[in-house]
Amino acid sequence: MTAAPSAAAEAAAAGQPLADRRTLARLRRIGVKRSRRGRQARLLSASSRTVMWAGLLLGLCVYAAFGLAPAVLNVLFSFTSYSLYPGAPVSWAGLQNYTTMFTSELPGVEPALVATAVFVVAVTVLQNVIALAVAHRLVGDSRWNGFLRLLVFLPIVLGVTIVGSIWLIIFNPTQSPAASLWGLFGANSAFFGSDSLAMPLVIGVQVWQNIGFTAFVFIGALKAINPDIYQAAALDGVSRWTRLRRITWPLLAPAVTVNVLLAVVGSATLYSLIYVLTSGDHGTMTLGMLSFNEAFTNADLGFGAALATMLFAITLIVAVPLMVYLRGRERRLLA
Amino acid sequence: MTTIAGARHAGRAPRSQLLARLVTGAVIAVVFLLPVLYVLMIAFETDSHYASNPMVPPSSLHLQNFSAAWTQGDIGRQLVNTVLYAVVASAVATALALLIAYPLARRLVRGHNLVYGLVAVGLFLPFSIIPLFIEARSLHLFNNTPGYIILHIEPGMPLGVILLTAFITAVPGELDEAAWVDGVSYLKYMSRVIVPLTRPALLITFLYGMLGVWNDIIGPVALLGPTSTNLFPITRGIYNFYSGYQNNYPVFAAAVILASLPLVAVFAGTQRQLIRAAIAGSVKG
Numbered sequence: 001m002t003a004a005p006s007a008a009a010e011a012a013a014a015g016q017p018l019a020d021r022r023t024l025a026r027l028r029r030i031g032v033k034r035s036r037r038g039r040q041a042r043l044l045s046a047s048s049r050t051v052m053w054a055g056l057l058l059g060l061c062v063y064a065a066f067g068l069a070p071a072v073l074n075v076l077f078s079f080t081s082y083s084l085y086p087g088a089p090v091s092w093a094g095l096q097n098y099t100t101m102f103t104s105e106l107p108g109v110e111p112a113l114v115a116t117a118v119f120v121v122a123v124t125v126l127q128n129v130i131a132l133a134v135a136h137r138l139v140g141d142s143r144w145n146g147f148l149r150l151l152v153f154l155p156i157v158l159g160v161t162i163v164g165s166i167w168l169i170i171f172n173p174t175q176s177p178a179a180s181l182w183g184l185f186g187a188n189s190a191f192f193g194s195d196s197l198a199m200p201l202v203i204g205v206q207v208w209q210n211i212g213f214t215a216f217v218f219i220g221a222l223k224a225i226n227p228d229i230y231q232a233a234a235l236d237g238v239s240r241w242t243r244l245r246r247i248t249w250p251l252l253a254p255a256v257t258v259n260v261l262l263a264v265v266g267s268a269t270l271y272s273l274i275y276v277l278t279s280g281d282h283g284t285m286t287l288g289m290l291s292f293n294e295a296f297t298n299a300d301l302g303f304g305a306a307l308a309t310m311l312f313a314i315t316l317i318v319a320v321p322l323m324v325y326l327r328g329r330e331r332r333l334l335a
Numbered sequence: 336m337t338t339i340a341g342a343r344h345a346g347r348a349p350r351s352q353l354l355a356r357l358v359t360g361a362v363i364a365v366v367f368l369l370p371v372l373y374v375l376m377i378a379f380e381t382d383s384h385y386a387s388n389p390m391v392p393p394s395s396l397h398l399q400n401f402s403a404a405w406t407q408g409d410i411g412r413q414l415v416n417t418v419l420y421a422v423v424a425s426a427v428a429t430a431l432a433l434l435i436a437y438p439l440a441r442r443l444v445r446g447h448n449l450v451y452g453l454v455a456v457g458l459f460l461p462f463s464i465i466p467l468f469i470e471a472r473s474l475h476l477f478n479n480t481p482g483y484i485i486l487h488i489e490p491g492m493p494l495g496v497i498l499l500t501a502f503i504t505a506v507p508g509e510l511d512e513a514a515w516v517d518g519v520s521y522l523k524y525m526s527r528v529i530v531p532l533t534r535p536a537l538l539i540t541f542l543y544g545m546l547g548v549w550n551d552i553i554g555p556v557a558l559l560g561p562t563s564t565n566l567f568p569i570t571r572g573i574y575n576f577y578s579g580y581q582n583n584y585p586v587f588a589a590a591v592i593l594a595s596l597p598l599v600a601v602f603a604g605t606q607r608q609l610i611r612a613a614i615a616g617s618v619k620g
Contacts, residue, residue, distance in 0.1 A: 159550025
């Protein structure tokens, strides 16, 4: 979606001018393309051409087998009674997994839908608002800012297991900074083991871990704004607040689109941090986590696949209109 | 005119604004550094000191936590496993991405746009662990080293193909023609010309692929057997360590620090590239 143009920007940033793409496109339009491809391909020796095809097909096979196929098979398996136990008979279950889901014979789907909604909305809003503030603060290229950027990026490098462990230590219910803080008010809590606090804490850690990416996309967008615009506005005596609202905010619209969509899709489908922190207990069982648990704890791969399929469908149903809306918003703001 | 107005504007950045910048900077530093420093601190505490005064820094450094974590957690073996999985899987992913990207970027195959779209969509497909597990079991990739590596190649590929296609497009096609007229073979041309010219994209593909494999926790739980501790990567080791040693936080903290050190070292060496790629928005979170 947005990756290709930014990759080109990356190429440009790396000091490699993009080959004159526009000229190439023009040549192609007037029919140079076909002769070009023909000539290039003919220049390759027969053996080189074989090697090229072999490499391409090998790569595409790996991608198809472990990238595309699982996505398709997921839907297929959701109509079976596949079991975790090897050798157990597999049979078509038709729509049974789905009817189970909706008739609530199995408790947990409805609370999971609610938990997912809470998690996705809270993470998306907090992550974007805080990241925007952080980006606004760290956009300048001072030495101190460079250091702060490293700190903000560190949780991404450390990954969910280490990040989760750090926060499990800090919110250890008996001896920890959090326990001491609660103790000051004569209170105590099980934190990640508490039905009321587990969800807010998991949301907080998820935001803490991913703020770097979101902030850096905003930083990239802020850096791309031509400083002359601000200078002209300042000359005209436009106030700081108005400049922020009328210049910065509209020009950030494409970055908002990317960040909101990535946060929605990421928080809806990823559950690895939840797995580390709570395993989905204490009200943190989102749909993704429930799908994993049904498959690998309750040994019902078919039902797990059905839950994953439903999650994917819901994510699409939410993300596609959201994308259309955000793109429209970009056009409105930038008009 | 400009300078006067500019100077007045700069002069208007008053002390309160400077103070605000200082405070917000300090808040960011505290929020992101303090949790890590706290874990580092208690990793050097004795168990009794931690039990009585969890918030007070130790008076002397207690190094035994690290040796205890190293032996009890089997961290050495897990780190070796992790490096093997992450480096091999990501190197293969990067190489395959290059082999896909080149013919697509040069439009040497029919339907290159369609193929590019199919690969790029991989960035947005959910990580489907259940069908991957079923595939792994039927293809004998479950619970063994080569299988674990093969299953972890694909996630690094879409980003690589996207980045490399953009980079290769920037390499003038005349270079190809000159080389091929001279009869240079395809693979030699790749390694001698394309690889050096696309090094930044290759590095970013490799690094993000490596971090993805390194930090995976769902894969190690689903694709390795519960008793195959000799195959565990560090993430599953740390995860199990927490469940096993919950009552000894200083040793657990030492294990977390030991597991973080290689990542911090990689980060220290490559932060410029990693952060530049993130700012360019070319990697997803």
